[in-house]
Amino acid sequence: MIVDYAWSKPGGAALVAAGVTGVMRYLSHDSSKTLQRSEADDLASHGIAMGVVFEDMANRAGDGYQAGMNDAVVAGYMLTGQRSGYTDLAMPAGRPIYFACDYDANWVEVAPYFAGAAHQIGQDRVGIYAGLKIIEAAANAGYKWLWQTGAWSGGQWSPKAVLRQEIQSRTIGGVDCDVNDHQAEDWGQWTPGGEIVTPQDKQDIAKLVLDGIPAVMEGVQVRDALANANLWWLDHALGGTTTPSMSDAQKALITDIHNLITQLNATPKP
Numbered sequence: 681m682i683v684d685y686a687w688s689k690p691g692g693a694a695l696v697a698a699g700v701t702g703v704m705r706y707l708s709h710d711s712s713k714t715l716q717r718s719e720a721d722d723l724a725s726h727g728i729a730m731g732v733v734f735e736d737m738a739n740r741a742g743d744g745y746q747a748g749m750n751d752a753v754v755a756g757y758m759l760t761g762q763r764s765g766y767t768d769l770a771m772p773a774g775r776p777i778y779f780a781c782d783y784d785a786n787w788v789e790v791a792p793y794f795a796g797a798a799h800q801i802g803q804d805r806v807g808i809y810a811g812l813k814i815i816e817a818a819a820n821a822g823y824k825w826l827w828q829t830g831a832w833s834g835g836q837w838s839p840k841a842v843l844r845q846e847i848q849s850r851t852i853g854g855v856d857c858d859v860n861d862h863q864a865e866d867w868g869q870w871t872p873g874g875e876i877v878t879p880q881d882k883q884d885i886a887k888l889v890l891d892g893i894p895a896v897m898e899g900v901q902v903r904d905a906l907a908n909a910n911l912w913w914l915d916h917a918l919g920g921t922t923t924p925s926m927s928d929a930q931k932a933l934i935t936d937i938h939n940l941i942t943q944l945n946a947t948p949k950p
Contacts, residue, residue, distance in 0.1 A: 682843065682860035682867070683852065684733075686713050692726030694853030702729040702869050704778070704827070704843070704860065707758045709736050714758060717767035720872050724946040729869035732759070732771070733809055733827070735780035741790040741810075742783075748796025751779060756801065770873040770948065776825040778807030778868070784832040785810070787817035794823065807868055815841050825868050827860075842867040871945050917941065 683695070684704040695703065703723060705715035715732060723730055734755040740747065754763070755777050761768035779797055781790050790810075798806045807825030808818045811832025818826060819840035828838055830847035837844055842864040849856050913934075916922065920938035922931045 682862055683850070683857040684845070684860060685855055685857045688855040689719055690853030690855040690857065692722045692728055694855075695723070695728055696726045698850070698852045700728060700852070702731070702862070702867070704731045704733055707732050707734040707755050707777070709754075711765040714766060715769065717761075717769055717872065720769050721946055724871040725943075727942060729871055731776070731778065731807075731868045731870070732769075733778035733780055733807070735782060735809075738780070738782035739785070741779065741781035741793045742785060743793060745792040745796035745799075748779070748793035748798075749800045750796075751793075752777070752797040752800035752806075755779075772870050772873070774805065775870045776805045776807040776868040777801065778809050778825060778827055781808065781810035781814050782829075785814060787814055787821075790814060791817075791821065794818065794821075809845075812836055812838055827867075839863075873945060873948060 681698075681700050682702040682704065683700050686706055690698075705719075706713050708714050715730065720730060732755075734751055736751075740751070757763040758766045759769050759771050759777070777797075779794065781793075794806055794808060803822060804824070806823060807827060808814065808823055809827040809829065810818070811829055812834065813832070815826045815828045815838045819838070824842075826838070826841045827843040827845065828841035829845040842862060844861045844863060846859045846861065848859050850859050851857070916934050917937040918941060920935060922934050926934070
């Protein structure tokens with residue numbers, strides 16, 4: 681379960697107890713609403729991934745191209761702690777920043793705003809939070825990080841959205857949280873300073889492993905094959921996954937390494 685919340689914060693322990701695996705958090709000119717490093721570290725230490733959405737005003741997306749450019753710059757400053765009152769979140773390079781269209785808009789009036797943001801950080805990093813018609817139009821325009829709200833959606837869900845915000849909430853740790861479902865393994869999540877292993881990365885690693893098998897059998901490129909084997913073990917350790925054919929000792933090692941990597945990612949890089 682993914683949740684989002686604003687000023688009040690449940691804390692990592694309460695979120696884990698409620699079955700939460702990820703959160704969407706704000707970037708805003710109101711620093712008390714914004715995700716700060718202390719909260720991010722707390723979330724990461726409890727194994728909770730996070731994504732960010734920039735929002736000041738509900739209808740900001742209607743303010744045009746220059747507004748989108750400006751907000752993308754400001755969001756970047758907030759993420760890296762280059763703005764007073766904000767802290768460096770150590771977000772891995774390339775992760776998306778969502779921008780909110782929190783009202784019943786038409787694509788023609790908000791498209792310039794998102795184009796402005798895309799000009800600044802690249803379209804492949806621009807996420808969009810909106811209702812059904814904006815999500816559908818944005819997908820057709822080439823945006824891939826799409827977070828659909830049940831509001832202004834008429835009970836319909838776009839298959840192109842990677843996140844769905846249900847019209848319901850849940851109280852966690854005394855905080856009213858919106859409930860979301862992720863429709864894709866990668867919805868733009870990260871942990872401070874953590875390296876992201878995407879589904880495509882996993883496919884590439886699997887291909888490397890398979891390509892390395894003939895090398896071992898033929899007695900050539902042994903060093904490359906050994907590197908591929910290391911990647912296979914590393915992939916399992918990063919995900920904390922085991923296979924039925926692993927011995928109990930191997931499974932225990934995978935779990936231990938996964939826990940150590942999780943702990944390391946919860947601390948700043950030296």
